[in-house]
Amino acid sequence: MNPAMGLRAIRFCLKETEIFKVQLRGILRASAHGQLRVLLPMISGVEEIRQAKAMLEEVKKGLVRARILLTEESKSGQ
Numbered sequence: 001m002n003p004a005m006g007l008r009a010i011r012f013c014l015k016e017t018e019i020f021k022v023q024l025r026g027i028l029r030a031s032a033h034g035q036l037r038v039l040l041p042m043i044s045g046v047e048e049i050r051q052a053k054a055m056l057e058e059v060k061k062g063l064v065r066a067r068i069l070l071t072e073e074s075k076s077g078q
Contacts, residue, residue, distance in 0.1 A: 009042035014051050024059040029068060 013020035027038060040052050 010040055010044075010048050010052060011042070014048065014055075017055065020055060021059050024056055025063065028056075028060055028063055 007015060013023075027036065030036060038056070040049060043049055
């Protein structure tokens with residue numbers, strides 16, 4: 001790990017999970033209006049990708065349980 005990178009981008013998102021979840025919920029809700037892609041910034045390892053994807057799935061399941069409108073692609077995890 002490069003300490004000069006500090007607590008930015010994905011590291012900040014994974015540390016401040018409630019902020020990140022709000023952002024992910026907004027992104028997924030916007031997917032009802034068209035296809036979108038998510039860019040994960042400044043990834044330094046595979047584990048960060050795994051953690052971010054797990055959090056995205058958690059938020060997605062919560063929206064489906066709450067019957068919030070998502071696209072079919074979002075629901076299926078594509």
